Amino acid sequence: MAKIYMDNGATTKPDSEVVSAMLPYYNEHFGNASSLHSFGQEAADALDRARQQVANLVGAQPEEIIFTSGGTESDNLALKGIAYLKKNAGKHIITSVIEHPAILNTCKNLQDDGFRVTYVPVDDQGLIDPAAVEDAITDDTILVSIMHGNNEIGTIQPIKEISKIAHDRGVLMHTDAVQSVGKIAVNVNDLDVDMLSISAHKIHGPKGVGALYVRKGTRLESLVKGGGHEFGKRAGTENIPGIVGLAKAAELAGQRLDDDASHVTKLRDAAITKILGSISESYLNGHPTQRLPNNVHLRFSYVEGESLLMLLDMKGVAVSTGSACSSKSLEPSHVLTALGIPPEQIHGSLRITFGRENTMDEVDYVVESLVGIVEKLRAMSPIAPKH
Ligand SMILES: Cc1ncc(COP(=O)(O)O)c(C=O)c1O
Incomplete structure (x- = not known):
């Protein structure tokens, strides 16, 4: 049959080139990227190369890529990371009614913590009217998070227009691009976003690894506390084989x-x-x-x-x-x-x-x-x- x-x-099925790229980081180059000896150096070099490859796919700088455990964590980090850092500046977030549960349930959680969330509606084809975002912005708004491509119906949102509206009012902009990266051209500068979520397993990479693009100068609170990994934005010894897999998948997706x-x-x-x-x-x-x-x-x-x-x-x-x-x-x-x-x-x-x-x-x-x-x-x- x-x-x-x-x-x-x-x-998606992991690409055979992705799997081949990952295996040496289990079998031979198993060092901790924070170690000073040659094993550690190999891992650190792989991490640097991977950061560059993922950055290339979305037009970012390598130091703007934070590796995470996947799209869900990237979404959590973007929303809570900004909310917790800016809680004294404002307590209002804008998102849409059709977001992935990784966004919607994080918003619910933030509402329990005293934040206010506006969920903008969509039309009968799933499109958000940027004017609805504009109308929802108040002096208290700290973040707009609108997905790029919808995971169910595939509708692509006018992110660039929405980003402009947010930025004109001094509000940060995040987009969940888990479904659009690798499917259509995604460039953080064209979209003019401050943060963008990526997941490896949607682009023929391994499961349990992803990234959050965070524009240089954008500060957020780390949710996972520990050492100073990932520029202090996400602690924990890096998942080098997974990250190498994500990077290979990103390279292939770009090509x-x-x-x-x-x-x-x-x-x-x-x-x-x-x-x-x-x-x-x-x-x-x-x-x-x-x-x-x-x-x-x-x-x-x-x-x-x-x-x-x-x-x-x-x-x-x-x-x-x-x-x-x-x-x-x-x-x-x-x-x-x-x-x-x-x-x-x-x-x-x-x-x-x-x-x-x-x-x-x-x-x-x-x-x-x-x-x-x-x-x-x-x-x-x-x-x-x-x-
Ligand atoms: C739009 C969107 N955001 C986030 C996620 C979660 O990503 P992950 O499975 O890497 O946690 C998904 C997964 O289906 C998704 O489609």
């Missing part, structure tokens, strides 16, 4: 960005056209053009996303319902709810996220499988109209 992985928004983006865009557009053209009452969720090049998010009337997922899995195809990050919850997706999609339609949603290894033949196989599965499920559904 075919084994087709189309859930690259959840995680392959144009090829990867045009490849997955073709697959995305073909999949959307073919599915919408062959299944009645199927709809695209998210923005039709301002969306991540690898993201297809659809909903089908009269079927359950879970049933679609399980039946596709039986045909060897791995996809996701809504967001993988919330797949263990029965709550309807907060992102699709924010778009104004009724709950019964939300439950009929499916996310397909392509990667560089997917092919057009696989798209055809998935479309054909999906047509049959939807037909079968609707035939069994008591509510689906029978033609």
